[in-house]
Amino acid sequence: MCLLLGAALGGAALAQQPATPVNEQQVHEVAAQLRCVVCQNLSVADSPSEMAQQMRAIVRERLAAGERPEQVVQYFVDRYGEWILLSPRGRGFNLLVWLFPAVAVAVGLAIVAVVLRRWTRRRRAAPPAAAVDAGMSERIRRELDGGA
Amino acid sequence: MTRLWRWLIPLSAIPLLALLAYGFRTNPRDIPSPLVGRPAPAFALTTFAGAPLALETHRGRVVVVNFWASWCYPACYEEAPVLERGWRAYRDRGVVVIGVDIQDRREAAEKFIRDFGLTFPNAQDPTGKVSVDYGVYGVPETFFIDRRGRIRAKHVGAVTDEVFRANVERLLAEPEGPPGPA
Amino acid sequence: MIPELGYGATIVALVLALGGAGAAAAGGRVGRVALIEAAQRAAVGVFVLVSFCFALLTYAFLAFDFSVRYVANNTNLGTPFYYRITGVWGALEGSIILWSWMLALYTLVIVLRHRRNAREFYPWVLAVMLGVLAFFLVVMTFAAPPFERQTPPPADGRGLNPLLEDTGMITHPVALYLGFTGLTVPFAFALAALVAARVGDTWITLTRRWTIVAWYFLSLGLLIGGWWSYHVLGWGGYWAWDPVENAAFMPWLAATAFLHSVMIQERRRMLKLWNISLIIMAFTLTLFGTFLTRSGVIASVHAFTQGTIGILFLSFLALVLLVALGLVALRWDALRAQGELDSVVSRESVFLLNNVMLVAAAFTVFFGTVFPLLSEAVRGVKVSVGAPFFNQVNIPLFLSLIFLMGVGPLIAWRRASVESLRRNFLWPIACGVLAAAVGFVMGVRPALAVLTVATTAFVAATIVVDFTRATRARRRAGESLLPAMGGLLLRHNRRYGGFVVHLGVLVIAVGVTGSQAWSVQTETTLRRGEHAELAGYRVRFDGLSASEESNHAKVTGTFTVSNGRVLGVLRPAKKFYPQQQSPIAAVDYRLGLTEDVYLVLGDFARDGTEATIKLQVNRLVSWIWLGGVVITLGTLLAILPERKRPA
Numbered sequence: 001m002c003l004l005l006g007a008a009l010g011g012a013a014l015a016q017q018p019a020t021p022v023n024e025q026q027v028h029e030v031a032a033q034l035r036c037v038v039c040q041n042l043s044v045a046d047s048p049s050e051m052a053q054q055m056r057a058i059v060r061e062r063l064a065a066g067e068r069p070e071q072v073v074q075y076f077v078d079r080y081g082e083w084i085l086l087s088p089r090g091r092g093f094n095l096l097v098w099l100f101p102a103v104a105v106a107v108g109l110a111i112v113a114v115v116l117r118r119w120t121r122r123r124r125a126a127p128p129a130a131a132v133d134a135g136m137s138e139r140i141r142r143e144l145d146g147g148a
Numbered sequence: 149m150t151r152l153w154r155w156l157i158p159l160s161a162i163p164l165l166a167l168l169a170y171g172f173r174t175n176p177r178d179i180p181s182p183l184v185g186r187p188a189p190a191f192a193l194t195t196f197a198g199a200p201l202a203l204e205t206h207r208g209r210v211v212v213v214n215f216w217a218s219w220c221y222p223a224c225y226e227e228a229p230v231l232e233r234g235w236r237a238y239r240d241r242g243v244v245v246i247g248v249d250i251q252d253r254r255e256a257a258e259k260f261i262r263d264f265g266l267t268f269p270n271a272q273d274p275t276g277k278v279s280v281d282y283g284v285y286g287v288p289e290t291f292f293i294d295r296r297g298r299i300r301a302k303h304v305g306a307v308t309d310e311v312f313r314a315n316v317e318r319l320l321a322e323p324e325g326p327p328g329p330a
Numbered sequence: 331m332i333p334e335l336g337y338g339a340t341i342v343a344l345v346l347a348l349g350g351a352g353a354a355a356a357g358g359r360v361g362r363v364a365l366i367e368a369a370q371r372a373a374v375g376v377f378v379l380v381s382f383c384f385a386l387l388t389y390a391f392l393a394f395d396f397s398v399r400y401v402a403n404n405t406n407l408g409t410p411f412y413y414r415i416t417g418v419w420g421a422l423e424g425s426i427i428l429w430s431w432m433l434a435l436y437t438l439v440i441v442l443r444h445r446r447n448a449r450e451f452y453p454w455v456l457a458v459m460l461g462v463l464a465f466f467l468v469v470m471t472f473a474a475p476p477f478e479r480q481t482p483p484p485a486d487g488r489g490l491n492p493l494l495e496d497t498g499m500i501t502h503p504v505a506l507y508l509g510f511t512g513l514t515v516p517f518a519f520a521l522a523a524l525v526a527a528r529v530g531d532t533w534i535t536l537t538r539r540w541t542i543v544a545w546y547f548l549s550l551g552l553l554i555g556g557w558w559s560y561h562v563l564g565w566g567g568y569w570a571w572d573p574v575e576n577a578a579f580m581p582w583l584a585a586t587a588f589l590h591s592v593m594i595q596e597r598r599r600m601l602k603l604w605n606i607s608l609i610i611m612a613f614t615l616t617l618f619g620t621f622l623t624r625s626g627v628i629a630s631v632h633a634f635t636q637g638t639i640g641i642l643f644l645s646f647l648a649l650v651l652l653v654a655l656g657l658v659a660l661r662w663d664a665l666r667a668q669g670e671l672d673s674v675v676s677r678e679s680v681f682l683l684n685n686v687m688l689v690a691a692a693f694t695v696f697f698g699t700v701f702p703l704l705s706e707a708v709r710g711v712k713v714s715v716g717a718p719f720f721n722q723v724n725i726p727l728f729l730s731l732i733f734l735m736g737v738g739p740l741i742a743w744r745r746a747s748v749e750s751l752r753r754n755f756l757w758p759i760a761c762g763v764l765a766a767a768v769g770f771v772m773g774v775r776p777a778l779a780v781l782t783v784a785t786t787a788f789v790a791a792t793i794v795v796d797f798t799r800a801t802r803a804r805r806r807a808g809e810s811l812l813p814a815m816g817g818l819l820l821r822h823n824r825r826y827g828g829f830v831v832h833l834g835v836l837v838i839a840v841g842v843t844g845s846q847a848w849s850v851q852t853e854t855t856l857r858r859g860e861h862a863e864l865a866g867y868r869v870r871f872d873g874l875s876a877s878e879e880s881n882h883a884k885v886t887g888t889f890t891v892s893n894g895r896v897l898g899v900l901r902p903a904k905k906f907y908p909q910q911q912s913p914i915a916a917v918d919y920r921l922g923l924t925e926d927v928y929l930v931l932g933d934f935a936r937d938g939t940e941a942t943i944k945l946q947v948n949r950l951v952s953w954i955w956l957g958g959v960v961i962t963l964g965t966l967l968a969i970l971p972e973r974k975r976p977a
Contacts, residue, residue, distance in 0.1 A: 024852055035714050037285035041572040043717065046565040048915045048930050048944065050251050054276030056853065079283035081182045086716035088701070093709050097701045101694040101723040108686035116679060119600075119671035133742075133750055135799035138818070142807040154662045158655035165648045171625070179712055211576060219912070251912075324706050 027060045030069045034059075034076055035086045043086055181283055181302045188213070188293045189281040193248070193271035196258055201246065201271045203297075210243045210319045211293040214307070215279055217249060218256035220287040226286055227306040228264040234312040235268040242295075243316055244268070250279045250287065296318045333398050334627065336386050336477030343379035344467040346372045351460035358453030358525070366453045370441050372459060377434040380467075384431050387476055388418050396487055399480035400424065406487035408881030416500045417490045422624060422639070425503065429465040432511040437463060448536055454522035455515075462514055462649075465646050473639040489881055492907045492914045498558030506551025506578060507570035510616045512544025513585060517654075520606050522656040529602050529664050536593045539969050541592070545585045546965040552578055553838075553958040564915030564930050566877035566946045568954065569721040576699045579618030580692045584612035587688035594681050597743060600669035603658070605687075610654045615692070618648045622699075672745035681739040684731065691727045695720065721846075725778060729785060729832035732839055735832050736789030739825070740796055757795055762788030779847040786836050793829050814822065819967060827968025834960030837953050844950025851946040853932070858939050865929055865947040867893050869900070882907045884916070887931045887941050891920060902931040902943070923950045 031045035036052040044055045056074075062072045076084050088094040183189075188211070192202040203211065214231055216224040235245040247270035249257045254272065261270055273279055282291060292301040292315040301315050350372025357365030387400070391414045396402040400423050405414055419428040437459040442451055470476065516537040523533040555575065556568035569575060588608040594601050625640025658665070671678055698715045705713045740754040765787030769780050797818070804814035819826045854862050861870040872888040886903040890896060903916040919928040925947050932942035 028851065033718065035716060041570050041714075041716055046567055046570070048564040048932070050912065051276060051279075053853075053932055053942070054251075055280060057275065058277060076280070077182075078279065079183060080285065081179060081283075081712065083179050083712045083714050087652065087718035087722075088705075088713045088715055093423045093446055093705060093711075094713065096704075097698055097715060097719070098723075100697045101690060101727070104690040104693045105686065105727070108690050109683075112679070113684055115669070116671065116674050116736065119678075120674060122668065122670040129656070133740075133799070133922055134756065134796050135803040138803040141821075142804060145151055146689045147466045154659040155656075157659045158652050161648070161651040161655060165644065165651070167700065167703060167707065168621070168644055168647075170707050172644075174703070174706055 023060060023063050026063055026069060027056060030059050030072050031056050033073055033086055035084050037080065037084070098099065152315075167328050172250075178304060179285060181299075183283055183291075183299050184302055186241045186299060187297050188291065190301045191248075191273075191279075191281065193273060195269050195271045196254075196261065199269070201269050203246075206246075207297055208242070210238075210295060210316055212245045212312070212316065213248060213282070213291045213293060214245065214281070215248050215250055215287055215289045216260075216286050217252045217287045218260040219252065223306040224288045227290075227308075228260070228266060230307050230309055230312055231241065231268065232264060232266050232270055233309065234316065236281070238316055238320075239268075243320065248273050248278055250276060250284065292316070292319060294322060304311065319326060331477075332386060332390050332395055333477040333479040333888050336383050336398075337471075337475065339379045339383050339386070340467065340471050340477065341473070343376050343383070344464060346375045346379070346473055347460050347464035347467055350376065351457050351464055354453045354457035354460060358457065359534055362606070366456070367824060369453070369456050369460065370445065373434075373437045373441050373456060376460070376463060377438045380431045380434045383476075384418070384427055387424065387427060388415060391415065391418055394487075395483075396485075397480055397483040398476075399478040400476045402480045402484050402487040404487070404490050406489040406881060408879075409487075409490055410495075410880060412500075413490055413495050417494065419503050420490055420494045420499065423470070423474045424505075426466060426470050426474050427476055428503065429507050429511060430463060430470060433459065433463045433466060433514060436511055436515055436709075437550070437858075440518075444536070448519075448532075450526045450528050451519055451522035451533060451536070454525045455518040458518035458521050459514060462518075464532075469639060469642055473642050489907065491674075492882065492905060493562060496558060496562045498554055498562060502551060502554040502558055504551075505547050505554055509544050509546070509548030509551050510578075510581065512540060512547055513581060513609075513613050513616055515540040516588070516609050520609045521654060521657060522690070524606065524654075524661050527661060527664060529606070529661060531595050531599060534595055534605065538592070541585070541589055542965060542969055545582070545589055546903055546961070548578070548582045548585060549961060550958065552582060553954070553961075557955060560951065561917065564917045566761055566917075566928050566930070566944070566948065568845075568951065571695075571698075571717045573699050574619070574623050576695045576720075577615075577622045580695055581612050581615040581619060583688050583695070584615055585693040587685045587692075588612055591679050591690075594678055598678065600678070601660075602667050603665040606658060606665065608653075608685075610658070610691075611689075611692070614651055614654070615645060617643065617650060621647055642929070656956055675741070675746045675751070677738060677741050677743045677746075680734055681942055682743055684734045684738065687727050687731045687734065688956075691724055694723055694727070698723075728839075729778075729781060732782075732785050732789060732836070735835065736792040739829065739832075740792050754795065758788045758791035759831070761791035776847050782839065782843045786840055789832065789836055790866075793833060797826070797829070823967050823970045823972075827964050827966075827970075828966030830967055831961050832964075834957045834962075834964055836957075837960055838957030841950045841953030841955075841957060844953065845948050848949040849946060849951075851944065853942070853944045855933075855940060855942045862943065862945055863946050867891060867897075867945075869927075869929065869943070869945055871941055871943070873897075874941065879905075885931075885934065887934065887943070889929060889943070891927055900927070900929045902929045904931055904934075919948075921952060923952055926951050943955065945966070 028045050032043045033051075034044040034048060034055065036042045036044050036047035036055070038049050038051045039047045042052075044052045044059070046052075059072055062075065063069070067075075073085070082089065088097060090098045190203050190204060192200065195201050203213075212231070212234070214227075216228070218224075231245055231247070234243075238279075239245075246267040247266065247268060249260075249272045252272065257270075257272060260266075284286060286304070286305075288306060289305050290303040291299050292303070294300050300319060303311055303315075348371040353365045353372065354369035357363070387398075389395075390398045390401045391405055392411075394407060400421070404417050404421050409417065418424045437456070440455060440459060444455065448455070467891040519533045519537045519540075523529050552575075555578070559570070560566070560568040588605065591601055591608060592605050595605050595607070621640065626642060634635060645896070696718055701715050702713055705711055708969070736758060737755075742750055762784040766780050766784035769783040774780050774783060797815075799816055801811070801814050804818060805811065809817065850865050852862065852864050856862060856871040858871055858873055861868050863869075868891070870890045870892075872890055874885055874887050877884050877886065883906045884903050885906070886901050889900045889902070891898055891900055898920060900918040900920060902918040904913040905916055906913045915930055917928065917930050919926050928946040928948050930944040930946075932944060935940040
């Protein structure tokens with residue numbers, strides 16, 4: 001029994017109580033931007049690992065000491081490099097990944113526009129089919145089925 | 149589309165495949181440290197024996213800071229004898245080896261030190277602040293700090309005798325200039 | 331004995347698969363029925379052999395045969411019975427066997443179902459299926475052999491990865507793999523269509539149900555993965571945009587696009603080139619996914635291993651891409667169709683927009699996943715692309731998709747008249763606006779959440795409008811209410827199955843929005859008897875207890891949850907496995923329809939007087955799982971055999 005409870009990780013490293021409630025949300029916001037270094041792809045806010053807990057404690061301390069969120073984030077970037085940010089900074093080369101979705105959609109929409117124009121231009125000869133809705137088609141089907 | 153242009157379609161896959169193949173040459177867990185070349189962050193810890201351990205007191209010597217944990221198998225187990233050997237060989241030449249134990253249980257750490265007969269100063273980093281200060285993301289990691297207090301090299305993974313010797317000799321050979329900015 | 335037996339069976343299966351693929355291709359080229367029949371028999375033989383391997387490995391697990399290295403690495407004497415069965419696919423080698431077995435199963439079904447009704451395609455479909463199967467058997471023989479002998483056999487094994495000791499482990503890989511391997515079938519038909527130069531809609535009609543079933547299992551696998559993540563991993567979330575989660579999500583996006591756009595080809599004979607490209611995209615993304623999981627090229631929670639297996643997968647991916655795209659280039663002329671359309675305002679346009687959004691999302695996720703690699707290659711700088719990025723860029727795309735989901739089914743093919751637009755969309759738009767107003771008044775603040783509420787209400791209203799109108803027409807023709815509704819569902823099961831699936835997607839969308847926008851959490855340290863408060867809940871720390879399980883030690887915390895009156899006791903725990911470096915968190919939570927109270931045990935003092943907890947109140951997460959149930963019902967409805975007319 002003692003052995004198992006003794007497996008607790010050194011009593012000193014317990015999370016500190018936040019000084020004011022406001023800080024907890026801020027801690028979460030800052031921690032959500034940072035990558036937990038021992039997990040794969042989880043944020044420091046989400047990760048249940050001990051390292052993440054320690055990092056959250058550091059974030060909490062620095063915010064309580066009066067640092068701004070950006071400064072706390074920069075503290076980690078100075079030590080780990082850009083890799084610690086879960087979302088790449090929208091600067092320079094990284095703009096590629098940020099702009100890509102908009103470009104992809106724009107290209108897609110452009111292609112669709114071209115295709116639709118080509119399709120509608122071809123349609124000249126026959127008159128358009130009458131638009132039918134679900135109710136009408138159901139009635140027609142019933143008549144066809146029921147009529148005998 | 150003329151007959152030849154259409155064959156661009158299969159060919160367009162090649163750059164992507166090349167990029168993925170490039171991935172084999174990289175190790176996604178190998179992160180370059182931005183701290184190399186910068187002053188080593190100060191720390192003040194207490195050794196397992198109860199003595200104070202601060203980086204500042206060793207200014208003027210070559211400092212090898214090694215982050216380890218008793219559960220880090222097999223790497224820390226491989227490098228512990230290497231570090232002990234290095235410590236014994238170079239301690240009289242102005243080199244100090246410091247071990248920082250992170251995310252560990254005190255008894256397991258003390259057992260580790262006993263088992264390997266480590267005589268260089270070892271301390272625990274209970275809050276993880278020192279490991280974060282050094283940008284540590286796994287164990288083991290070893291930092292080689294020159295006499296002026298700047299981090300000159302970071303080694304991720306188990307240190308070998310050659311790596312230890314090469315870095316320490318290089319830093320010992322440098323002239324001892326005025327202390328770098330704090 | 332077992333290692334040699336298994337290894338032998340694997341080799342024979344590989345030879346049969348290769349031979350069968352060759353025979354089928356030759357038979358198709360030359361037109362010799364005997365060759366095709368030989369390939370058929372080879373397919374049956376491969377299925378028998380791979381089943382035998384699977385059974386053999388399971389037996390080795392159950393019998394604690396540690397002379398097989400895979401068994402020694404993934405189980406030990408303490409592993410409970412059912413986890414010894416599911417542990418068979420718990421690591422790399424076993425996962426390859428599972429994949430191969432499913433491929434062999436699907437090939438067998440193809441032999442039974444299609445050998446008469448798909449004459450022109452059959453030899454080539456068989457060739458492709460057996461070819462892909464042969465590749466996985468190559469991996470099983472050379473790169474990840476499950477039947478390696480361990481000498482000397484250890485007295486006890488290493489044990490199963492503790493994270494895999496969960497019911498999710500039984501179902502998640504099975505469902506996901508059924509989806510992945512299921513996509514091989516339409517892909518095989520697409521290649522067959524290209525080779526046989528029959529690129530009309532026959533291959534699409536033949537594969538309609540295959541596609542739906544594969545799509546369903548992919549969806550199910552993703553949802554179970556999310557549930558498992560929420561339930562086991564202890565971080566309070568269900569989706570982290572981890573590269574391997576993305577690797578399963580991308581084929582799903584492509585498959586969804588494919589599912590919709592084939593309807594255009596079925597009805598209007600247009601988009602032949604696009605449909606073939608989509609299924610090639612979906613299948614190659616599947617291969618890319620397994621490549622990511624197994625190559626170690628991108629760091630991820632799932633990454634099994636590094637080494638030769640990555641090279642094998644990349645080579646096969648290259649082969650598939652080059653062959654498939656080469657065939658497309660070859661048949662380019664036949665694929666360029668003469669599409670025509672009366673008006674831009676029509677269902678065809680909506681489906682095209684749907685495809686743009688889905689494929690853009692797939693490309694975005696893909697680019698984000700490989701961007702760290704690209705950044706390192708070009709700049710030498712390592713960056714991370716994680717959840718904040720993916721959430722931000724994908725939300726507008728998915729919101730647009732949901733909106734289109736409402737528009738598509740109610741807008742006419744070819745040309746929608748203004749009259750029909752007004753009749754179909756007036757009410758739903760009003761509902762959407764009303765819902766947005768109500769939401770805003772009730773305090774829903776993030777603009778995105780309000781928008782989602784409005785869009786969801788709009789789409790739900792379109793479904794209701796359609797169903798009501800059709801039911802009313804039936805009732806006017808003399809039927810009473812329930813038979814009218816039932817008859818409608820059964821007679822038009824494709825359409826209404828689709829509606830139900832859309833409804834399920836809506837439910838999931840609400841769940842995702844709720845959990846992202848309105849969940850709260852806190853982290854605090856409690857002494858025994860103290861309580862933490864969050865969102866009206868009070869959680870009191872009662873104490874810790876330790877216990878010994880068969881293969882691990884466990885420390886459990888007892889917490890009483892109340893919100894005025896006592897609601898129950900939560901017991902989050904930390905499990906200490908001897909072979910693991912750090913303990914595994916066992917989350918406990920109180921499931922609710924609108925909110926879950928979620929508790930994770932962090933650090934604790936050795937004498938049990940203090941504990942650090944992470945407390946979350948997650949809103950609407952259960953709706954995500956409910957949505958999965960609705961999607962299941964819709965899929966079942968959609969794949970029902972077509973009802974014949976009553977005589």
